[in-house]
Amino acid sequence: MTQNTHTSPSTLTDYFSSLMQELDVDPAPAAPIRQLTRRSFIKLTGLLGGGLALGFNLGSQKVMANTVNSNTEFSAYVQIRADGSVVIQAKNPEIGQGVKTALPMIVAEELDAAWEDVEVIQSPIDEDVYGRQIAGGSRSIPENWDLLREAGASVRAMLVAAAAAQWSVPASELRTENTRVIHDASNRSVGYGELAEAAAKLEMPTSVTLKRVGDYRLLGRRISGVDNHKLVTGQPLFGIDQSLPNMSYAVYQKCPAVGGKVASANLDHIKSLKGVKDAFIIEGNNKTDEVMPGVAIIANSTYAAFRAKRELEIEWDESEASKDSWTAFQAQAQELALKSAKNPLVTTGDFAGAMTAPGHKIVESFYTHHFVAHAALEPQNTTAWYKPDGSIEIWAPTQTPMRGVNGVANSLGISQEKITLHQTRVGGGFGRRLTNDTVCEAAAIAKRVDGPVKLQWTREDDTLHDFNRVGGFHVMKGAVDASGKLVAYSDHLISFTEDGRSAVSGGQLRMTGYPENACANASMGETLLPLKITCGAFRAPASNTVAWAQQSFIGELAAAADRDQVEFLLETLAALPEPTEPRGMNKHRAIATVKLAAEKAGWGKVMPAGRGMGVSFFFSHFGHIAEVAEVSVTDARKLTVHNVTVAADVGPIVNLSTSENLLEGAVIDGLSTMMGLEISFENGRVQQENFHQYPILRSNKAPKIAVHLIQSDNHPTGLGEPGLPPLAPAVGNAIFAASGIRPRTMPLSKEGFTI
Amino acid sequence: MANYTLNVNGQALEVTDVDPDTPLLWVLRDELGMVGTKFGCGIAQCGACTVHLNGTAARSCSLPVSAAADMVVTTIEGLALNGELHPLQQAWIDHDVPQCGYCQAGQLMSAAALLATNSRPSDQDIDNAMAGNLCRCGTYQRIRLAIHDAAAKLPGRTG
Numbered sequence: 081m082t083q084n085t086h087t088s089p090s091t092l093t094d095y096f097s098s099l100m101q102e103l104d105v106d107p108a109p110a111a112p113i114r115q116l117t118r119r120s121f122i123k124l125t126g127l128l129g130g131g132l133a134l135g136f137n138l139g140s141q142k143v144m145a146n147t148v149n150s151n152t153e154f155s156a157y158v159q160i161r162a163d164g165s166v167v168i169q170a171k172n173p174e175i176g177q178g179v180k181t182a183l184p185m186i187v188a189e190e191l192d193a194a195w196e197d198v199e200v201i202q203s204p205i206d207e208d209v210y211g212r213q214i215a216g217g218s219r220s221i222p223e224n225w226d227l228l229r230e231a232g233a234s235v236r237a238m239l240v241a242a243a244a245a246q247w248s249v250p251a252s253e254l255r256t257e258n259t260r261v262i263h264d265a266s267n268r269s270v271g272y273g274e275l276a277e278a279a280a281k282l283e284m285p286t287s288v289t290l291k292r293v294g295d296y297r298l299l300g301r302r303i304s305g306v307d308n309h310k311l312v313t314g315q316p317l318f319g320i321d322q323s324l325p326n327m328s329y330a331v332y333q334k335c336p337a338v339g340g341k342v343a344s345a346n347l348d349h350i351k352s353l354k355g356v357k358d359a360f361i362i363e364g365n366n367k368t369d370e371v372m373p374g375v376a377i378i379a380n381s382t383y384a385a386f387r388a389k390r391e392l393e394i395e396w397d398e399s400e401a402s403k404d405s406w407t408a409f410q411a412q413a414q415e416l417a418l419k420s421a422k423n424p425l426v427t428t429g430d431f432a433g434a435m436t437a438p439g440h441k442i443v444e445s446f447y448t449h450h451f452v453a454h455a456a457l458e459p460q461n462t463t464a465w466y467k468p469d470g471s472i473e474i475w476a477p478t479q480t481p482m483r484g485v486n487g488v489a490n491s492l493g494i495s496q497e498k499i500t501l502h503q504t505r506v507g508g509g510f511g512r513r514l515t516n517d518t519v520c521e522a523a524a525i526a527k528r529v530d531g532p533v534k535l536q537w538t539r540e541d542d543t544l545h546d547f548n549r550v551g552g553f554h555v556m557k558g559a560v561d562a563s564g565k566l567v568a569y570s571d572h573l574i575s576f577t578e579d580g581r582s583a584v585s586g587g588q589l590r591m592t593g594y595p596e597n598a599c600a601n602a603s604m605g606e607t608l609l610p611l612k613i614t615c616g617a618f619r620a621p622a623s624n625t626v627a628w629a630q631q632s633f634i635g636e637l638a639a640a641a642d643r644d645q646v647e648f649l650l651e652t653l654a655a656l657p658e659p660t661e662p663r664g665m666n667k668h669r670a671i672a673t674v675k676l677a678a679e680k681a682g683w684g685k686v687m688p689a690g691r692g693m694g695v696s697f698f699f700s701h702f703g704h705i706a707e708v709a710e711v712s713v714t715d716a717r718k719l720t721v722h723n724v725t726v727a728a729d730v731g732p733i734v735n736l737s738t739s740e741n742l743l744e745g746a747v748i749d750g751l752s753t754m755m756g757l758e759i760s761f762e763n764g765r766v767q768q769e770n771f772h773q774y775p776i777l778r779s780n781k782a783p784k785i786a787v788h789l790i791q792s793d794n795h796p797t798g799l800g801e802p803g804l805p806p807l808a809p810a811v812g813n814a815i816f817a818a819s820g821i822r823p824r825t826m827p828l829s830k831e832g833f834t835i
Numbered sequence: 836m837a838n839y840t841l842n843v844n845g846q847a848l849e850v851t852d853v854d855p856d857t858p859l860l861w862v863l864r865d866e867l868g869m870v871g872t873k874f875g876c877g878i879a880q881c882g883a884c885t886v887h888l889n890g891t892a893a894r895s896c897s898l899p900v901s902a903a904a905d906m907v908v909t910t911i912e913g914l915a916l917n918g919e920l921h922p923l924q925q926a927w928i929d930h931d932v933p934q935c936g937y938c939q940a941g942q943l944m945s946a947a948a949l950l951a952t953n954s955r956p957s958d959q960d961i962d963n964a965m966a967g968n969l970c971r972c973g974t975y976q977r978i979r980l981a982i983h984d985a986a987a988k989l990p991g992r993t994g
Contacts, residue, residue, distance in 0.1 A: 176935030176972050304931040311936040312924040312943060314871015314911035321870040329865070354836070354854070383854070383861040386877075457875050457883055457937045457971045507873075507937030508971050539876040737931040741974065745934055748973025771880035771969065779975040780962035 096585035103217035131276030164273030175509030178738030190232030218798025302737035319477030337764030355384025402612035402764030421605025429601035434568035458507020462522035484516035511617035547616025554629035564641035631809030677727035681708035694813025703802030750807025752777035844913025882968030934972035
C-alpha cells in the first residue's frame with residue numbers, strides 16, 4: 081500500500097480515536113451540476129465482458145500503473161457489459177446495514193439503469209483503489225453519496241454521447257430510462273450494452289448534471305437486499321462459511337483477565353487428543369486490538385478443537401492482568417457523585433446560583449448504565465493461509481478490513497503487500513468488528529500451520545473477550561423556574577480511561593449543544609477512573625448512554641415543572657440558538673421529528689391506568705430522530721412495550737426498506753439492551769459467558785414499531801446507528817408516565833423490571 | 836470414532852470417522868460442507884442452528900450425530916424443493932427480512948416447522964414458535980409479517 085498506510089496505534093484508546101477521526105467526514109451539501117475537476121474516474125478497457133468500465137481515480141500510483149498496463153478487473157467500479165448487464169462493485173463491508181444494496185442503488189439511479197439489470201459484486205479490499213472501506217460511524221451513505229452519483233452520471237453521459245454520435249442528433253434530445261437511451265423525436269431507443277463499446281472510446285465528461293430528489297426513480301423505493309436469495313437458501317456468504325481444501329480448524333484461549341500471560345499449559349495432553357494436530361503458545365504483542373498471549377489448538381474439525389479446548393489447563397501469569405471490579409467501581413462512583421467533575425468541559429452562566437435561587441425547582445438524579453457486550457450472532461472467526469513465499473491470504477468478517485491488513489502487518493512484522501484480505505459478509509457488526517483482534521490472531525496462528533486454517537471463537541470466547549460498551553454513571557442536576565422553564569442543567573459523567581488521559585471509546589460525555597445551550601446556566605464535565613477491561617464502539621457510541629440520562633432527565637424536569645413531556649421537550653429545543661453549521665444539530669429538524677412522532681403515536685390520547693407514553697429525541701451521526709414509546713407497567717414492575725413510533729430526518733432515503741428495517745432493529749436493540757443486558761466483572765474476569773446469562777430480547781417481547789421518515793433536502797446520512805439512542809429514554813419516560821416510577825439504571829432488570 | 840449414513844434433504848450421505856458425540860451442526864458444516872446451518876451459541880439458546888428432525892424444529896448444536904442417524908434431517912439447503920423456493924423463503928425476500936442475515940436460516944426452519952402443522956398461525960402462535968430464535972439485528976416485526984404472508988400463499992390453501 082502506498083497511500084493509506086495506517087500507523088499501528090499504541091493503545092486501544094488511540095486505535096479508536098484515530099478510527100473516529102478517520103470517520104469524521106463532512107457531508108456538506110453540493111450543487112447539482114458537478115465539475116469533475118479532480119478527474120475522479122478513469123476509463124478501463126480490456127475487461128472480461130467488454131463494454132464500458134470506469135474505476136475510481138484516487139490518484140494512487142497503483143491505479144495509474146494498472147491503467148498503463150491495460151487493466152485488470154481489479155478497479156472497475158462500474159461496468160456496462162456488451163450484453164447489457166450492469167456490474168457495480170459494493171465497496172464497503174456488509175454488516176446488515178444494507179450498503180451492498182444501497183451504494184449500487186445510488187450509482188444505478190444516476191445511470192438510469194433498470195435495477196433488474198444490475199449485478200452487484202463485493203469489491204476487493206484496497207483503499208488505494210476504492211477509498212475508505214469501512215462499515216462504521218453510519219458513514220457509508222454520506223461519504224459515498226457524491227462520488228457514486230458522479231460515477232453513475234459519468235457513465236450515463238458517455239452512453240448518451242455515443243448514442244448522439246450514432247444517430248447524429250444532439251445529446252440534448254436524448255433521455256435515458258431502464259438501461260436504454262431514447263430519442264423520442266425519431267421514436268428510437270438503444271440498450272446500453274449496444275452502446276458500451278462505442279462509449280468506451282469517448283472522452284470522460286468534464287462535468288455532469290445530477291438528478292434532483294423529485295426525479296428519482298429508484299432511490300426511495302423498497303429494494304430487497306441483493307444477497308437475500310443466497311441468505312434464505314443457505315449459501316456460503318459469511319466469514320464462518322469459508323472453506324478451503326486441506327483446511328485445519330483452530331481455537332485460541334486467552335487469559336480471562338485481560339493482560340494475563342501464559343506461564344504454562346498442558347500442551348502434551350492436548351496434542352494427544354483425537355483430532356488434534358498441534359497445540360502451541362502464542363506470545364503475541366500485548367496489544368488488545370491485535371494479538372494477546374494465549375494457547376492455540378489446531379484440529380481436524382471445529383468440534384475436535386472445541387472439545388480439546390475444554391481440556392486445556394493453563395497457568396496464567398496475572399501480574400499485569402486486569403483486577404477490575406464492577407462492584408468496586410459502583411461504590412467509587414457513589415462517592416465521586418458528591419464531588420464536582422474532575423474535568424470540566426462546559427460552564428455557562430451561574431449554575432450554582434441557579435440551583436439555589438428562590439422559586440426554582442431543583443432536580444438531582446443519579447443514572448447508572450452497566451457495561452454491555454455486542455453479542456453479534458456470528459461468533460468471531462477468520463480464515464488465514466500463510467504461504468511458503470511469506471505471503472498471507474485472509475478471509476474475514478470485519479468492519480474495518482484495511483485496519484485488519486494493518487494489524488496483521490504490524491503483528492506479524494511483514495509488509496502490507498504480502499497480505500490479501502477478502503471481505504466476507506458480516507454476521508452482525510454493532511461496532512464489535514471495528515477491531516481486528518481475531519484477524520490478527522488467525523494470522524499469527526496460520527504462520528505456524530501448514531495450509532489454511534480457520535480460527536473459530538466459541539460464544540463464550542466472544543462474550544469474555546469483547547470490546548465492551550463501557551459502563552458509567554451520570555450525575556444529573558437541573559432546575560426549572562417558577563414559570564416551568566429550564567434554567568439550569570448539569571451532567572457529570574463518571575466514566576473510565578485506559579491511558580490515563582482520555583475516556584475509553586464510548587466513554588465521553590458526548591455533547592450536541594442540547595440541552596446545555598438551551599438554558600442560561602450549564603455545567604458539563606467528566607471524571608475518569610482507570611480501567612483495563614477492554615472497551616470499544618457500540619452502535620452509536622457515547623450517544624447511546626448520554627441520550628438515556630439526558631432525555632430521561634429532561635422528562636424528570638418536565639415532571640418537576642408539571643409540564644407535558646412533549647411540550648417541555650419542544651420548548652427546550654426551540655430555546656437552542658439557530659444552527660450555524662450544516663452537519664450539526666438543527667433545532668428545526670429536531671422539532672419537526674418530535675412533532676411528527678407525537679402526532680403519529682397519538683400523543684395525549686386517553687389510556688387506561690398503568691399505561692403511558694414517553695418521548696425522547698436525540699441527534700447523532702447527523703440524524704435527527706424522535707421516538708415515542710407506549711408502555712404498560714404492572715405493580716410487580718412487569719412491562720409490556722406495546723408500540724414504538726419513530727420519526728427520523730436523515731435527508732433523502734436511498735433504500736426505504738433498509739431504512740425502515742434499521743430503525744425497527746434499533747428499537748429492538750435498544751429495548752433488548754436497556755431491559756436485561758449487562759456485563760459485570762470481578763478480579764478482571766467477565767462474569768457472563770453465553771446467552772443464558774445474556775438475555776437478548778426475543779420475538780415474543782417485541783413491540784409493534786411504526787417508522788416515519790421526513791425526506792428533507794439535506795445531504796443524506798446513515799441509519800445504522802442514530803435510531804438506537806432515543807429508545808431507552810422514551811421507554812423510561814413512558815414507564816414514569818404509566819407508573820410514577822422513574823427508572824435510572826440500565827439494564828432495568830437491576831431495578832426489578834421484567835418484560 | 837464411527838461411520839454414519841445420514842438422511843439429509845432426501846439424500847443418503849456417508850460420514851466417516853467422526854466422534855459419536857459430535858453435534859449434528861458440525862457434521863453438517865465441517866464434514867458435509869452444508870454451511871447454511873449456523874453456529875451461534877452451542878447451547879441451544881439462539882436457534883441459529885435450527886434444522887428439522889423428522890419434520891420438527893430442533894437445535895442441531897446440541898444433538899449428537901449418533902442420535903440423528905436414524906432420523907430424517909432437513910436443513911435450509913433442502914427447504915426449497917426442485918429449485919422452487921418455499922413460500923417462506925419467497926416471503927423473506929419480498930419483505931426484505933434480513934439485516935445481517937446470520938440468524939435467518941434458523942428463523943426460516945422454525946417458521947417452516949410451524950407452518951407444516953399450522954397453516955393459519957395467529958400472532959401468538961408465531962410468538963410461541965419463534966421465541967427460540969434470536970435475531971440480534973431485531974427483524975422480528977418483518978419475520979412475523981413474512982410468516983403471515985407465506986401462510987396465505989401456502990399451496991393448497993383456499994380462502
